[in-house]
Amino acid sequence: MKYFALTLACSLLATTALAAEPKVPATAARTAITWYGHAAFKIVTPAGKILFVDPWLKNPANKNGEADLAAVDKADLVLVTHGHFDHVGDAVAIGKKTGAKLVATFDLGNALVAEGYPKEQFGFDTTGNAGGEIELLGGEVRVAFIPAVHSSDASGHAAGNAGGFLISVKGGPAIYHTGDTDLFGDMALVAEHGKVDVMLVCIGDRFTMGPRRAAQAVQLVKPTTVIPMHFGTFPVLTGTVEALDKALKQAGAKATLRAFKIGETGTF
Numbered sequence: 001m002k003y004f005a006l007t008l009a010c011s012l013l014a015t016t017a018l019a020a021e022p023k024v025p026a027t028a029a030r031t032a033i034t035w036y037g038h039a040a041f042k043i044v045t046p047a048g049k050i051l052f053v054d055p056w057l058k059n060p061a062n063k064n065g066e067a068d069l070a071a072v073d074k075a076d077l078v079l080v081t082h083g084h085f086d087h088v089g090d091a092v093a094i095g096k097k098t099g100a101k102l103v104a105t106f107d108l109g110n111a112l113v114a115e116g117y118p119k120e121q122f123g124f125d126t127t128g129n130a131g132g133e134i135e136l137l138g139g140e141v142r143v144a145f146i147p148a149v150h151s152s153d154a155s156g157h158a159a160g161n162a163g164g165f166l167i168s169v170k171g172g173p174a175i176y177h178t179g180d181t182d183l184f185g186d187m188a189l190v191a192e193h194g195k196v197d198v199m200l201v202c203i204g205d206r207f208t209m210g211p212r213r214a215a216q217a218v219q220l221v222k223p224t225t226v227i228p229m230h231f232g233t234f235p236v237l238t239g240t241v242e243a244l245d246k247a248l249k250q251a252g253a254k255a256t257l258r259a260f261k262i263g264e265t266g267t268f
């Protein structure tokens, strides 16, 4: 009887342990997003692929910029939304030391190759333009080229039109990096093609939309999470997280505002 009770207790324990096991193991890789300040992000996919978007790591708001850049020893893709210096940033340096392929419009890619991005790391496999979608890294990510209302040139080279990216990670989130842009009604179409999980939205004002218009943009895209960017780097970029928060509340937005500190990483 004693033995039976012990066996029962053990099997109950085992059952409990099994029941408590989550469907997705806690160790399952998620997608990590790191903000370096301004519009610069790193995305690490569940399979460990590393993407940099608008990688101005050495922007003046990032005190660890030099060290952050020095620490980059692996990257698979570098995505650049448009040719302005605050978005091209350290793209050439990262491309040179990691061999990362450059994802950009044909015009911008050629301009960056002229600026020193290794020519063999930019080709038809990683380029596109508004309306196009490309599958990269063996299907680990899909990148859609989204328009933006902004301008673009790269150190005097013509660099096509400015844009944004919808980066859909396999088994992970769909991340919309707006690039620099005003609010435009067709942002609503981005969400019509699939749920946007994370929206990296410019809020600085002056050269892009400010908090109030950014809140309207969020309402069009309806992401689960909003991460503000492109503010506070220079005094003229006056948009604040507080103003965005207020505008989102006034707009009745359901999206969760998640303001990253510079250097912070979140998983999605």
Ligand SMILES: [Zn+2]
Residues within 6 Å of the ligand: 084, 086, 087, 180, 207, 230
């Ligand atoms: Zn900018």
